Amino acid sequence: FLGQQPGEKNKLAISLKRLNQSIRRMENTDKAIDLGTSLEAILLNDREPNEGELSFSLRLRGAWLIGGTFEERKTNYYLLRDIYTLRSKAVHKGIIMGKVKGIKGPVEEVLSKGIGLCAKIIYIVMLNGQYSNEGWSELLLGKEIQR
Secondary structure, three states: OOOOOHHHHHHHHHHHHHHHHHHHOOOHHHHHHHHHHHHHHHHOOOOOOOOOOHHHHHHHHHHHHHOOOHHHHHHHHHHHHHHHHHHHHHHHHOOOOOOOOOOOOOHHHHHHHHHHHHHHHHHHHHHHOOOOHHHHHHHHOOOOOOO
């Protein structure tokens, strides 16, 4: 983190702070909102809120950034979908209770796995630098990166 350029540090700081808050939160609703915000800050920082399907971009970018086999990317893609769903429910309904329709597994487990995934994503971005729209296109087309 300390070796990053000042502008890059500011972008990374948002994601790192929100991930840290998510880890410390006791309530799943707060945990989901902070985790979702951290992922948006790191994976969608080049996008405008009105630019279309943010959830799809977040899932696709995150899965490709983490990399791995097809099955690993698929697992991460669906985990990111579940996190984004939890975040949306938390923001729009104000609470996450019990089982959540469309989520694979207990909410606590999804959030815990999501925190680990988010930390990996932040680490990879720190190794490779922030991505612009062009950089994301290159990654999705198969450009090799450090992991």
